[in-house]
Amino acid sequence: MTENMRPFRNFLLYKFLFALAFWNHVSLSVENELFTSISNDFPEDGSDKKIERLPLLYTSSHQSKASLDWVVIQNTTESLSLSEITNNNVKKLVALLSNFRPGSGLYNLTLTNVSVDWNALMEIFQTVWHSSIMYFNIDNVTQLSDVERYDFNYSYSSMKALTIKKVLITDLYFIQDYLYQIFANMNITALTVAESEMIHMLCPSSDSTFRYLNFLKNDLTDLLFQNCDKLIQLEILILQKNKFESLPKVSFMTSHMKSLKYLDISSNLLRHDAPDVQCWWAESLTELDLSSNQLTDAVFECLPVNIQKLYLQNNQITSVPKGMAELKSLKELNLASNRLTDLPGCSGFTSLEFLNIETNLVLAPSANFFQSCPRVRELQAGHNPFKCSCELQDFIRLERQSVEKLFGWPAAYVCEYPEDLRGTQLKDFHLTELACNTMLLLVTALLLTLVLVAVVAFLCIFLDVPWYMRMTWQWTQMKRRAWHNYPEEQESVLQFHAFISYSERDSLWVKNELIPNLEKGEGCVQLCQHERNFIPGKSIVENIINCIEKSYKSIFVLSPNFVQSEWCHYELYFAHHKLFSENSNSLILILLEPIPPYIIPARYHKLKALMAKRTYLEWPKERSKRPLFWANLRAAISINLPMVDRKRCGETD
Helix, strand or coil: HHHHEEEEHHHHHHHHHHHHHHHCCCCCCCCCCCCCCCCCCCCCCCCCCCCCCCCCCCCCCCCHHHHCCCCCEEEEEEEEEEEEECCCHHHHHHHHCCCCCCCCCCCCEEEEECCCCCCHHHHHHHHHHHHEEEEEEEEEEEEECCCCCCCCCCCCCCCHHHHHHHHEECCCCCCHHHHHHHHCCCCCCCEEECCCCCCCCCCCCCCCCCEEEEECCCCCCHHHHHHHCCCCCCCEEEEECCCCCCCHHHHHCCCCCCCCCCCECCCCCCCCCCCCCCCCCCCCEEEEEEECCCCCCCHCCCCCCCCCCCECCCCCCCCCCCCCCCCCCCCCCCCCCCCCCCCCCCCCCCCCCEEEEECCCCCCCCHHHHHHCCCCCCCCCCCEEECCCHHHHHHHHHHHHHHHHHHCCCCEEEEEEEEHCCCCHHHCCCHHHHHHHHHHHHHHHHHHHEEEHHHHHHHHHHCCHHHHHHHHHHHHHHHHHHHHHHHHHHCCCCCCCEEEEEHHHHHHHHHHHHHHHHHCCCCCCCCEEEHHHHHCCCCHHHHHHHHHHHEEEHHHHHHHHHHHCCHHHHHHHHHHHHHHCCCCCCEEEEEEECCCHCCHHHHHHHHHHHHCCCCCEECCHHHHHHHHHHHHHHHHHHHCCCCCCCCCCCCCC
């Protein structure tokens, strides 16, 4: 092997030692000799240029576990991660880091499980500050003690970002400023101090280079950065999960931050219950996260005028008051998980493009939302207790016209009320136009009512319903009077074989043919005729009803004259009523002359029904057939009556 191959051989050995340590999961320690020369005398290109020495971490096979200094989590040419840093190995760590001078190539350093005192930690910080490291992360600093004043040198540094998480200070009493001054005056771009129970942070003593500050999950209060005008380059400030209470004080805190663009102050205790207190936000602030606080509708009185993205989810907002906020630059608004009952209008948000109103109390979103918010490109309104009714129809129709605007459709849009529709997706809910258009419903109901009235009126006129009602009323009244005045007559005894109903124009036939042949023929027939049997003083209707009820049969002499008689109609009505009320076969129809159907009035629909369903006797024109006619008629009315005028029948006692 030539001398020119020696640098390449040493480099392969260097890589082999690293691979061996990594795959066997061994803990590496730094020995007193921290450098191994790759080549000092033989550059690969044959020139006089020297190759820079590279740091090497290695372990000896004969070392015991007690002599291990720390655990190497990651070791690459640009990143180094070490764990289990204590006061015992700080000097070795400082010696190691001292070799990474600016430009050496190590940019990321992570230390975890650091258990050192204040001076040891500051010594590590100071060494890192003057090395090539740009991004320094410390996680889980325990047993930090003996905090005292430290004269920190911030000059000549490559550092850009410092992240510290989970710091536990064991000192009960120490001067807080000694701790906060170190961090407040750092000349870096980004600083994160998270989950460390930090209660305060000083304002930098001069114009700060901070552009990013993250104080996640500490105990900071409204006193932070009040009247601090040194954070002139700060763009991002994260104060999530602290103990801020006053929204106006937070706004005053930002008023001096001329470059602030993003503020996250979510998951605090923020309120704004004093409407008389004005808010002064940084004019540069364009994105604000106020989620998970205790804010109400009054928050819209205290918002940055130039805000573009606003997050207010998980608060106690019930509505967006009109005219309270004029946020003409607002493009994105998140109001999820509040108590809103409707979509907010865009009278104060003329540039709104995205709105999230999920998980509120919206029963029926306003359909005119997109009309008042023409620039909205996406609406998230799912997971609300929608009431599937007419009010929701317009909103559903709007979705069908612009599907791309409604985020989460259709899975996130489900009926909650009424209970019989619970679980039904809005896309499957339909109501007719008639059911939801009040004016159309009223007009339709009015038209139907008019049609119904017209039909009822027509039927009443055609079927003579008023006449039947009047007759029913008279029959009822007569029965009531008879019950009160003559209760003993209620169970009346039959006195007549038949009651004769005929038209006065057919009286000659009745008197000359019907009565003589029945009463003077074979047997003794007692007929009831209005001229001789109606009781004077009673109304015609009462007499008709009494005669019909005291007669075994009712004989109706039908002819064209009959259907023209009003009283014949009365008699037919009451006889028909008896037929159905007593379930008897008491009607006998005699067709004296043929009756053309066209001359029968509408009120005689019962007569038409009777003639169609019942057998009737037809008066024969041939004399030879008349004896059979009278025989059939006598047989139809034949019955033994308990009370008969025997003298008239020619019988003796």
